[in-house]
Structures are given as structure tokens and as C-alpha cells.
Amino acid sequence: AMHDSSERDLPPSCHPKTRLKVIETIIAWIEDADPLVDILWLHAPFGYGKSAVMQTAIGILIFFGLRHLFAGAFFFGRNKPGRDLARYLFPTIAYQIAINVPGMRELIDHAMVLDPTLPSKTMEIQLCSIIIKP
Incomplete structure (x- = not known):
């Protein structure tokens, strides 16, 4: 949460x-x-x-x-x-970064447009795609 x-x-x-x-x-x-x-x-x-x-x-x-x-x-x-499952970690962090860090929303949105299935991918893929790369 x-x-x-x-x-x-x-x-x-x-x-x-x-x-x-x-x-x-x-x-x-x-x-x-x-x-x-x-x-x-x-x-x-x-x-x-x-x-x-x-x-x-x-x-x-x-x-x-x-x-x-x-x-x-x-x-x-x-x-x-929901709070005891690691699968929500990176989508929740990415959401907050998109809101709190200027310019990041567009980059994270772009990653999601390129692969709308990211929330169901492995944690490693999520970390790279919506946290590290943007």
C-alpha cells in the first residue's frame, strides 16, 4: 500500500x-x-x-x-x-513515480503503451521496464 x-x-x-x-x-x-x-x-x-x-x-x-x-x-x-503480494510492488511504485516525479509519467505511460501486459509480467521485467529504463 x-x-x-x-x-x-x-x-x-x-x-x-x-x-x-x-x-x-x-x-x-x-x-x-x-x-x-x-x-x-x-x-x-x-x-x-x-x-x-x-x-x-x-x-x-x-x-x-x-x-x-x-x-x-x-x-x-x-x-x-493485496499488501502481502510482491506482484503489486513495482506497479505501485511506478504509479507514484509517475505522479511525483516531473516528466516520468510520459515515460512510464510510453512503456505501458509498448507492452500493456507489463503488470502481469515477471517482477524482473516490471523493474526494468517501468522503474529502471524510464
Whole structure:
């Protein structure tokens, strides 16, 4: 689900003054004009609070008027129909990129016109066709 989806009503967030180092690292990566990696993938064991950390980081960006630095996010949900399936990851991210990043909508639309079956393709093909290439 996207960060502001109704499926995530009352989304988790970090308690004040917790997880500061990881949130600072995420914000620094977002603000870096030339990061070492192009995609930030937060991974940790179940129960670590990954969703809370990312929701807090997104909230900070929006609060400080830095929404333009946010391309997209996807929150998996254990035992949540549709949110527990990886096949929705790249189409959801591509949709958000098309909305949030100027000039990307046309490129992603073009990829979909060239192959309207992309949403049913493998994740590798989706990643290359609607995330990396455009």
C-alpha cells in the first residue's frame, strides 16, 4: 500500500526520539543529489518497525515541505490481501513515480503503451521496464 492509503488508516510511526539514527540516514540519502545507490531498500527482521521508520521519514519530508524529494514507497502488510503480494510492488511504485516525479509519467505511460501486459509480467521485467529504463 502507498504511504497515504486508506488501507493504512492510522499508519505506524516512531515514538519521539526513537530510531533517530536510521531516520537521519534515510533523510540524508533522500537529500543527497548523488547518492551511492539509487534505490533505498529498508530491510530488517519482522517486528523491527520498518513501516514505522519509513512512515516517520515520509512524514518529516512532508512536514518540512520536501515532498518533492519523495518518489514513492510501498508498505507490505502481513496477512493483508493485496499488501502481502510482491506482484503489486513495482506497479505501485511506478504509479507514484509517475505522479511525483516531473516528466516520468510520459515515460512510464510510453512503456505501458509498448507492452500493456507489463503488470502481469515477471517482477524482473516490471523493474526494468517501468522503474529502471524510464
